[in-house]
Amino acid sequence: MANLLVDMRDQQFTLYEMLDIEGLSKYPKYAEYSKDLYDAVMNEAEKFAVNDIMPTNEIGDKEECTFSDGKVTVPKAFHDVFKKYVEGGWITVADDPEVGGQGFPAVIGICSGEIFSAANFAFNMYPGLTHGAAKLVEIYGNEEQKRKYMDRMYAGEWGGTMCLTEPGAGSDVGALRTIAKPIGDGKFKISGTKIFISAGDHDLTPNIIHPVLARIEGAPAGTKGISIFVVPKYRVNDDGSLGDFNDIHTGNIEHKMGIKGNSTCTLNFGDNDDCIGELLGEEGKGMRVMFNMMNEARLGVGIQGLAHSSAAYMHAVNYARERLQGSDLANFRNPEAPRVSIINHPDVRRMLLWMKAHVEGLRALMYWVAYCLDVSEGTENEEEKERHHGFVELLTPICKSWGSDMGFRVCENAVQVYGGYGYTSEYPVDQFMRDCKIASIYEGTNGIQALDLVARKLGQNKGANFVNFIMEITKTIEQNKANGVLKNAFAELEKAKNTLAEIGGFFAQCGKEGKFLVPVGNAMPFLELMSNVTLGWLLLWQASIASIKLEAIKKEKGVTDDDWVGMAALYKDSKDASYYQGKVAAAKYYAAYVLPHVEATARAIKTEDMSIMEIAESAFADV
Incomplete structure (x- = not known):
């Protein structure tokens, strides 16, 4: 099957000719990695994305997730692909071997993430959110929490989410009303409702671990009073086996414009006053903890915009070469002139070149930021570390917002290249555009990203x-x-x-x-x-x-x-x-x-x- 998802030549150019990621081997953290290993990973990612993940994209869009008797079912085709994803070690491709990862640089994780997201972003959200939740436990969890939750999530045995949004608390997170009542031994009873929770419930894994923002009884108002808790769908026994249901009920799933293969859920915690959560990190530090996951998620959303735009652009170029319409401009007065492919027409070429510039510019941006992250984590030189970490901090709002905004614009232009056919469901570009739109809204709207850039960064x-x-x-x-x-x-x-x-x-x-x-x-x-x-x-x-x-x-x-x-x-x-x-x-x-x-x-x-x-x-x- 042809790769109409990502220009692998442009990936290679950006990695080796622009960023020279082979030079990362000078840092002890990456000393064992080489171009041969990087290429092997990318070749496997391409084959898996094209042959296994991509065929499920339209299936997920058509079948959607279903909600019946309080249970969420994902499209059937997702199960086999999820199993292969886990077996391939893709969840932890760029994580420390000490936690079961393969230890590759973040930029390689970004590369594989781009092609997987281009193949089926709705599907890729399930392992992606699981990784983010596991990373929180890795950084802030105690040893028992790591043993109980992190290991199983990184292994893909259990899923993970991010639970912030409530009916009255979206961008204004400090207005949340979910309550945590202490019951001793670092445990709390959780009660409240979270909405728009991506991958909030599904049947891909037997357990789902929810990092939940809540306010401990008596804590101050606003964000300073927010803590974060690890709340499993099923409690975990001391031997690691699943225990009792943890009183987390799915109220409904949303019917959306796009990413229909991903379950967007309303979750009710503690309807029966029997939902138990464990404090993650310190009391009152919930926003600081959650921002670790949100920053990872925001870079992920930028990759989403890049991925959709890449696939839309590749499809548009392919269609423009195949679609015959009109004659060459030099022969436009001759009704007998041979028909030419529309890629010969100036306005189509204008759209394609605009798309090419933005897709390749976004790819360079995402990869460079990931490369800066790698340098900041690999170098022992404090000045170099601070400088490159500073670039990551500064550009994260741009990765998220410009990746999503321009990603959508590229998809829009792809529909235009297809003409009337682009407005139908006969070709995939309408799905790329629908799936991409959410990227400018969730994980902090792009207006919030702009405020973050100006007011903080x-x-x-x-x-x-x-x-x-x-x-x-x-x-x-x-x-x-x-x-x-x-x-x-x-x-x-x-x-x-x-x-x-x-x-x-x-x-x-x-x-x-x-x-x-x-x-x-x-x-x-x-x-x-x-x-x-x-x-x-x-x-x-x-x-x-x-x-x-x-x-x-x-x-x-x-x-x-x-x-x-x-x-x-x-x-x-x-x-x-x-x-x-x-x-x-x-x-x-x-x-x-x-x-x-x-x-x-x-x-x-x-x-x-x-x-x-x-x-x-x-x-x-x-x-």
């Missing part, structure tokens, strides 16, 4: 993380001053980078002057501005490598740019040449058509216009 580490990031972009620009092929593109990037730095300083000044509404009201425009600069930098970094390698191929083949026939033959015969030419074209297109938006956005921000707050509530509409 820009000033984090006394602003050093942001300054270091600007310096990284500057370094790439300085290294490519002599690149004639990309001279104009790098000039555009330099202007955009300077504008980004300027607006960062402008926001800091607004804060000093008490104009807090200016950065808050412009948080989303700023996130868009910074995201555009970030992708522009990464694409031009890649293009600078590709342009050098393309020139070497042309020189080796004795072909020059003014030899149109020779160049056409080169791109037809050499996959490397055509790939590198595509990298250069995508970066130049992005610099010419996307980066100019940076200056326009900055100009709007600097007006300090507050129309969004000045308009009367009643003036929006008479409803």
Whole structure:
């Protein structure tokens, strides 16, 4: 079966030619890993995704999850794939061998996660959330909790979730009403209702472990009074066997636009006053604990957007090559002219190049952030550790929000490439778009991500993380001053980078002057501005490598740019040449058509216009 999910050549380029992940072996943590091992993992991931996971995507969308007599059933096809997923060790591919993991760098886990998510994201949420819950227990649990819960989740024997949202507490987590009553020995009776819980109940595993945010009786209001508890669906006996049902009842499952193969549940804890949970970590530190899982989940949501956009783009390119419609532009007046594939038409090419630039830019972003995480965890140099950890902190909101927003836009463009057929269920692009939409909403809406970026991340580490990031972009620009092929593109990037730095300083000044509404009201425009600069930098970094390698191929083949026939033959015969030419074209297109938006956005921000707050509530509409 063909891989229409992820461009594996682009994965290879990003890993080895851009990031040089083989260099991670200089750190003791990764000393035993090599390109051969990385390639073996990625080859297995591709085969498993294409042959086993991908065929279940449409099945999950059509069959959906079902809820009957208080029990949730997932699509039947998911069971065999889940078993293979667990047997393949994919849940812990990038975890420490001490907890049963394979120890690969996080960037390899991100790569496999991308292709699995592209194959069937609704399915991939089950093991993904299980991993996140197990990681919380690994970091904050006591030895007994690790033995009882973590080991079984990492082994894929039991599932896991993340239980935050309540009917009256969504983004405002501090308003939650779930209560924990102490009963001694670190145990509590849990009572309350959680909604929109992904993978909240299912029949893939015999037990599901719920990390639940709740307020201990008498704790202060707001987020400072929140603690977190490990609450299993079935209690666990001392010998590890399943005990009594833990009074967690599924109220219903949601009927959704997309990700229909994943159960989104309402969970009622303690209807019969018999739901027992164990404190995880310290009292009143629930948000700090949960943010570990949320940050992992937010990077995962960014991967979701990348994965959907990658699959949508690959399908759109394939369709555009096969679909015959109209004649070549040079023969448009000739009714007898042969029909050509729509990939020859300028507007289709425009959409495809826009999609290519954003998909490959997002991939570079996600992989670079994962690489920075690997460096921060591998190095023993404190300055290097702090610098790379700072990049992860700074860019997590951008990974989540821009990955999901642009992922959806790519899917939207894929539907447009398909034309009328894209609006039908005959092809998979409508499902990619429906499945992708939730990514901008859950795990903290993208508006919340923008506020996090502006209010917390820009000033984090006394602003050093942001300054270091600007310096990284500057370094790439300085290294490519002599690149004639990309001279104009790098000039555009330099202007955009300077504008980004300027607006960062402008926001800091607004804060000093008490104009807090200016950065808050412009948080989303700023996130868009910074995201555009970030992708522009990464694409031009890649293009600078590709342009050098393309020139070497042309020189080796004795072909020059003014030899149109020779160049056409080169791109037809050499996959490397055509790939590198595509990298250069995508970066130049992005610099010419996307980066100019940076200056326009900055100009709007600097007006300090507050129309969004000045308009009367009643003036929006008479409803």
